[in-house]
Amino acid sequence: xxxxxxxxxxxxxxxxxxxxxxxxxxxxxAPEVVPDPISMPVAAVPPLAxxxxxxxxxxxxxxxxxxxxxxxxxxxxxxxxxxxxxKTMLFFNGDEQGYGTEEFRTLRSRLYQLRDRLPLKKxxxxxxxxxxxxxxxxxxLAQVLVQQQGRRTLLIDGDLRGARLHNALGTxxxxxxxxxxxxxxxxxxxxxxxxxxxxxxxxxxxxxxxPAELVANGRLKTLLNRLEPLFDxxxxxxxxxxxxxxxxxxxxxxxxxxxxxxSNSTPFDMARKARxxxxxxxxxGVVLNGIDQGNSYSQYYYDAYGKPNGKNExx
Ligand SMILES: Nc1ncnc2c1ncn2[C@@H]1O[C@H](COP(=O)(O)OP(=O)(O)OP(=O)(O)O)[C@@H](O)[C@H]1O
Ligand SMILES: [Mg+2]
Numbered sequence: 001x002x003x004x005x006x007x008x009x010x011x012x013x014x015x016x017x018x019x020x021x022x023x024x025x026x027x028x029x030a031p032e033v034v035p036d037p038i039s040m041p042v043a044a045v046p047p048l049a050x051x052x053x054x055x056x057x058x059x060x061x062x063x064x065x066x067x068x069x070x071x072x073x074x075x076x077x078x079x080x081x082x083x084x085x086x087k088t089m090l091f092f093n094g095d096e097q098g099y100g101t102e103e104f105r106t107l108r109s110r111l112y113q114l115r116d117r118l119p120l121k122k123x124x125x126x127x128x129x130x131x132x133x134x135x136x137x138x139x140x141l142a143q144v145l146v147q148q149q150g151r152r153t154l155l156i157d158g159d160l161r162g163a164r165l166h167n168a169l170g171t172x173x174x175x176x177x178x179x180x181x182x183x184x185x186x187x188x189x190x191x192x193x194x195x196x197x198x199x200x201x202x203x204x205x206x207x208x209x210x211p212a213e214l215v216a217n218g219r220l221k222t223l224l225n226r227l228e229p230l231f232d233x234x235x236x237x238x239x240x241x242x243x244x245x246x247x248x249x250x251x252x253x254x255x256x257x258x259x260x261x262x263s264n265s266t267p268f269d270m271a272r273k274a275r276x277x278x279x280x281x282x283x284x285g286v287v288l289n290g291i292d293q294g295n296s297y298s299q300y301y302y303d304a305y306g307k308p309n310g311k312n313e314x315x
Contacts, residue, residue, distance in 0.1 A: 080192030083170030128274035133289035160211035163204030176205030256284035
């Protein structure tokens, strides 16, 4: 009996030892969903800004830190409460066919054609003399550029002497460029985001006694370099090129210069002198501003096709 008892006891011990050693495999975790490369859609067009925003952009912008999206960076901007001057800001009227808008669309096409051939993102708008329409052209160029969905544009008031763009937009002039150049504010403290999708604005900032020295102090280059990856276009307004040197300094940091000439106003020798100021720079075009309505090609076009005066609507 005792041997039988011992055998039973041994068998029992063996079973319980086997049971203890039997380890159930853990439940398999849910398989990772690996996209099937064949069934994934192929992107036919380059991504627009909205789509790029969802991606992290730390590689392109190491200066802002890692793992940040464009949208999270832009959420640091100042919320601009703009009340635009509708006479100057042609595209804020909601009238896509308003007078002058077609010319700005043509200008936009020309810039895109140029961009196919050369690097072009930072455009300086200048002219020989005061009151020739630099700010008007800069403001409307920036607006027409954001009419194309997903094209993010930064408008910068680089006229530290007679800044007026903040009036056109109906917003604060400060803090702005001068505060950044003086080292008193960072880029997001001066960057305004207004009601028009994808249009951003840096005003001139407070008045300073030595604007040319400030523009040349090296911080403008840093600012443009840091912000460049966030935008598709950067449009800089400037003071007149003949009386002061600022526009020439600003041009050093831009990819191209757009020259404004006022019809029946800018003297030929002044236009030529301004051109010489930018002799080493890329002149991307000349805007003939303020031409007679009767001479405007788009006026002719609209008359012929019945817009916007409605005379020929039956055609
Ligand atoms: N094509 C245009 N149609 C209507 N108004 C215009 C046009 N061009 C300029 N203006 C107006 O003329 C005035 C002078 O234009 P703007 O301020 O753009 O010139 P500017 O060259 O920037 O002058 P400044 O050298 O003083 O900065 C503004 O009131 C502007 O709204
Ligand atoms: Mg101006």
